[in-house]
Amino acid sequence: MEENMSVNRGCCMIEELVLKNRSYRRFVEEKRIEISVLRELIGFSQKSASARNIQPLKYIISNKKETNGLIFPQLSWAGYIRDWDGPEPGERPAAYIVVLHDTARETTEKLLWCDLGLACQNILLGAVEKGYGGCLIASFRKKDIVSVLGISKRYTPLLVIALGKPAESVRLEEVETGGNIRYYRDGEGVHHVPKRKLEDLILKEFADG
Amino acid sequence: MEENMSVNRGCCMIEELVLKNRSYRRFVEEKRIEISVLRELIGFSQKSASARNIQPLKYIISNKKETNGLIFPQLSWAGYIRDWDGPEPGERPAAYIVVLHDTARETTEKLLWCDLGLACQNILLGAVEKGYGGCLIASFRKKDIVSVLGISKRYTPLLVIALGKPAESVRLEEVETGGNIRYYRDGEGVHHVPKRKLEDLILKEFADG
Numbered sequence: 001m002e003e004n005m006s007v008n009r010g011c012c013m014i015e016e017l018v019l020k021n022r023s024y025r026r027f028v029e030e031k032r033i034e035i036s037v038l039r040e041l042i043g044f045s046q047k048s049a050s051a052r053n054i055q056p057l058k059y060i061i062s063n064k065k066e067t068n069g070l071i072f073p074q075l076s077w078a079g080y081i082r083d084w085d086g087p088e089p090g091e092r093p094a095a096y097i098v099v100l101h102d103t104a105r106e107t108t109e110k111l112l113w114c115d116l117g118l119a120c121q122n123i124l125l126g127a128v129e130k131g132y133g134g135c136l137i138a139s140f141r142k143k144d145i146v147s148v149l150g151i152s153k154r155y156t157p158l159l160v161i162a163l164g165k166p167a168e169s170v171r172l173e174e175v176e177t178g179g180n181i182r183y184y185r186d187g188e189g190v191h192h193v194p195k196r197k198l199e200d201l202i203l204k205e206f207a208d209g
Numbered sequence: 210m211e212e213n214m215s216v217n218r219g220c221c222m223i224e225e226l227v228l229k230n231r232s233y234r235r236f237v238e239e240k241r242i243e244i245s246v247l248r249e250l251i252g253f254s255q256k257s258a259s260a261r262n263i264q265p266l267k268y269i270i271s272n273k274k275e276t277n278g279l280i281f282p283q284l285s286w287a288g289y290i291r292d293w294d295g296p297e298p299g300e301r302p303a304a305y306i307v308v309l310h311d312t313a314r315e316t317t318e319k320l321l322w323c324d325l326g327l328a329c330q331n332i333l334l335g336a337v338e339k340g341y342g343g344c345l346i347a348s349f350r351k352k353d354i355v356s357v358l359g360i361s362k363r364y365t366p367l368l369v370i371a372l373g374k375p376a377e378s379v380r381l382e383e384v385e386t387g388g389n390i391r392y393y394r395d396g397e398g399v400h401h402v403p404k405r406k407l408e409d410l411i412l413k414e415f416a417d418g
Contacts, residue, residue: 013222014338018253018331035416042410044227047381048330049345052288053390055405062415079261100412110322111347114368117326121257122227125334129223136258138320155412159323172256181262196264201251203309203364206271207244 017125019172022193024133025078026091027164033063033095033132038163041097044126045119056105056112057119057158060098060149070148071096075160076139080182093134093162097123098145100155116158123161133166226334228381231402233342234287235300236373242272242304242341247372250306253335254328265314265321266328266367269307269358279357280305284369285348289391302343302371306332307354309364325367332370342375 038061045057062068072093077086087093099120101112124134137160145157168191175181175194183193247270254266271277281302286295296302308329310321333343346369354366377400384390384403392402 014226014253014331014335017223018256018335021256021258023258032417035414039407039411039414043407044223046404046407046410047227047230049230049232049333051345051347053392053402055390055410057410058412059410060413060415061411064415064417067415110318113319113322114326114329114345114347117323117328118330119326120323121327121330121334122223124258125330126223126227136260136323138260138323149413151412181264183262193262195255198248198252198255201255201264201266201268202248202270203267203360204269204358205244205248206269206273206276208241208273 017128020133021124021128022133022166022170022172022191023135024164024166024168024170025135025162025191026087026166026168027093027133028167029090029092029094029164031094031165033163035061035063037130038063038095038097041123041126044122048115048118048122050115050118051107051111054105054107054111054115056102056107057115058100058102058155060100060151061095063095067149068093068096071098071145071160074141074144074148075137075162077137078183079139081185084185091167092164094164096163097161098149098157099159099161100151100157103154103156113158120159120161127163131165132163134161134163136161226337229342230333230337231342231375231379231381231400232344233373233375233377233379234344234371234400235296235375235377236302236342237376238299238301238303238373240303240374242372244270244272246339247272247304247306250332250335253331257324257327257331259324259327260316260320263314263316263320263324265311265316266324267309267311267364269309269360270304272304276358277302277305280307280354280369283350283353283357284346284371286346287392288348290394293394300376301373303373305372306370307358307366308368308370309360309366312363312365322367329368329370336372340374341372343370343372345370
């Protein structure tokens with residue numbers, strides 16, 4: 001799998017970005033992300049597909065220490081890793097993007113969350129290209145986020161994207177059919193992520209010729 | 210907007226891909242997509258993030274004329290464009306990826322559809338880089354897709370990705386705050402997509418310094 005998962009040097013950019021785009025949870029906190037960079041990332045999400053082109057998503061961006069300090073305590077980190085409550089001071093995200101539903105833009109729950117995934121992937125791949133990395137956090141105290149950020153009732157927070165310069169190694173591994181997919185951290189602090197095999201993902205193949 | 214939306218030549222690859230990655234609905238049908246390319250695209254989705262790393266998605270891939278011919282009639286195309294039932298013969302997709310939920314992998318509906326969006330964006334950006342383009346179709350006859358593709362009860366089709374070499378121009382436009390976001394096709398067959406302005410997407414900005 002190591003081999004399967006490694007970057008094919010002869011190949012194209014997107015393959016490399018997709019591979020580098022891991023869920024990073026520890027960062028070089030002092031390495032700033034300029035607000036102009038965050039705006040650029042929102043520009044990428046702006047151009048993602050949206051079901052019926054409704055574009056129901058809004059964004060709050062922060063690279064401000066004070067605000068980051070209000071967001072951080074509301075987040076849950078890496079459910080599978082016991083005895084770890086998230087990154088220590090110095091390893092925390094340098095910036096956040098909070099993605100919200102503008103409830104004035106009606107859509108279905110499924111299509112809203114699909115739009116969200118499409119938009120977030122553009123943001124994350126853009127961040128990776130710029131030397132940063134991120135983690136999508138769906139588990140957070142919604143009421144408290146609403147309160148500390150002063151979000152009006154029209155908007156519902158869906159996801160928090162934590163961003164920064166990664167300060168950890170993440171390794172993909174191939175998992176046997178039906179095997180354990182829980183990620184884990186080894187004694188050297190490397191984060192391992194078991195991914196299902198390609199043969200397990202492709203249910204059927206209809207090939208011409 | 211034309212200017213805002215155009216590719217910044219001095220800038221990076223992902224910006225260009227994100228911009229080129231439009232929802233294409235008319236294709237050069239005779240331009241094949243090799244099955245190895247479809248497998249490679251699934252390899253990109255394999256590496257996308259998945260909530261709690263459940264990886265609940267499976268894929269059916271087809272570049273086979275016969276199978277494509279069974280899939281096509283089940284799809285609904287471009288709801289906003291009246292008097293158009295989808296691409297004519299010769300302009301139809303050269304390949305399909307049907308994305309399914311493996312119901313043996315439990316997750317929530319929200320997280321399932323977020324995973325789906327993340328995975329699909331990797332697939333589409335990969336396709337664009339290879340000179341193809343696609344359209345995510347959420348509106349299709351599910352029972353008939355299940356029947357013509359012989360899908361067992363364990364799997365629920367979520368989305369069909371139509372793929373091919375694009376045979377149409379798609380232009381992004383900026384829409385005024387609260388303006389009409391319905392896409393439309395002009396007299397010359399150009400497809401126009403009104404996108405909300407960056408200022409309308411960023412609800413709040415907390416900037417340091």
